[in-house]
Amino acid sequence: MPTTEPRTLTTVAAPTVANGAADAQPLVSVRALDAYFGATRAVRDVSVDFVEGQVTAIIGPSGCGKSTLLRCLNRMHETIAGARTEGEVLLDGKDIYARGVNPIAVRRRIGMVFQRPTPFPTMSIRDNVVAGFRAAGHTAPSRAEQDQIAEWALRRSALWDEVKDRLRESAMALSGGQQQRLCIARALATRPRVLLLDEPTASLDPLSTQKVEELVYELRGDVTVVIVTHNMQQAARVSDRTAFMLLGELVEVAPTTRMFTSPADARTEAYITGRFG
Numbered sequence: 001m002p003t004t005e006p007r008t009l010t011t012v013a014a015p016t017v018a019n020g021a022a023d024a025q026p027l028v029s030v031r032a033l034d035a036y037f038g039a040t041r042a043v044r045d046v047s048v049d050f051v052e053g054q055v056t057a058i059i060g061p062s063g064c065g066k067s068t069l070l071r072c073l074n075r076m077h078e079t080i081a082g083a084r085t086e087g088e089v090l091l092d093g094k095d096i097y098a099r100g101v102n103p104i105a106v107r108r109r110i111g112m113v114f115q116r117p118t119p120f121p122t123m124s125i126r127d128n129v130v131a132g133f134r135a136a137g138h139t140a141p142s143r144a145e146q147d148q149i150a151e152w153a154l155r156r157s158a159l160w161d162e163v164k165d166r167l168r169e170s171a172m173a174l175s176g177g178q179q180q181r182l183c184i185a186r187a188l189a190t191r192p193r194v195l196l197l198d199e200p201t202a203s204l205d206p207l208s209t210q211k212v213e214e215l216v217y218e219l220r221g222d223v224t225v226v227i228v229t230h231n232m233q234q235a236a237r238v239s240d241r242t243a244f245m246l247l248g249e250l251v252e253v254a255p256t257t258r259m260f261t262s263p264a265d266a267r268t269e270a271y272i273t274g275r276f277g
Contacts, residue, residue, distance in 0.1 A: 024054070025051065029049050035065070036086075037082060051224070053224060064246050065245055073110060074096070075096060076112060091109065091193065108192065109192055109194065117180040124171065128186055133189075188223070192223065193223070195224070199229055200227065216238045227239065232272060236256060244271060246267055
């Protein structure tokens with residue numbers, strides 16, 4: 001059975017960022033990042049650190065750029081026609097946008113789960129979990145090893161007990177909440193350093209939402225998690241740090257308790273107290 005012990009991580013110190021916390025080591029550092037859709041700049045000069053082993057929530061009104069920022073963190077933004085980025089995204093001090101860096105390799109290290117569950121409809125539950133190894137060719141784990149990885153990932157995503165007797169069934173037979181946890185298991189199977197979650201509970205019922213939130217909370221320490229959410233209560237429940245975005249700009253990032261009790265910026269306070277958004 002693959003070990004559940006977190007791997008030893010090598011990180012580099014990053015400079016203190018305005019509005020950021022420098023009390024722990026960042027695993028991902030964003031520096032002067034701009035993201036464009038054609039001529040439209042959706043993310044504006046964002047610099048922020050994502051701390052190793054912590055959960056960071058990104059909040060803000062619809063259209064503020066939070067999901068675009070998230071997609072920049074593993075080069076998913078560039079998959080959209082006409083989209084481009086400027087600036088740096090550093091993982092362990094190395095720019096993922098540097099010349100010669102393979103974006104597929106980046107996405108194995110920085111996994112992503114989207115707003116709506118996206119299981120592969122023609123694959124079984126088991127094959128969905130290990131789908132990330134299909135392009136690995138001769139370097140992929142053996143089938144027996146993949147079976148072990150699938151069980152580990154399904155256990156880690158709190159889904160194993162619900163599907164262990166149904167592994168050969170279509171993933172589409174699962175409920176919406178189960179499908180989303182399956183997508184999280186699929187992302188975890190390649191042992192990413194970072195897990196990006198783009199409003200992962202937006203389409204789920206309250207019970208499924210609770211299970212996903214519990215999973216996110218339990219992943220801290222083993223994986224660095226960045227979650228975009230429109231739900232401020234959810235951000236308060238699951239995150240160590242919260243970032244607030246407005247009109248493409250990063251207004252403020254702080255420990256979650258401080259953000260929701262004494263934000264430093266008047267715009268953050270106005271959003272949190274419901275005066276706009």
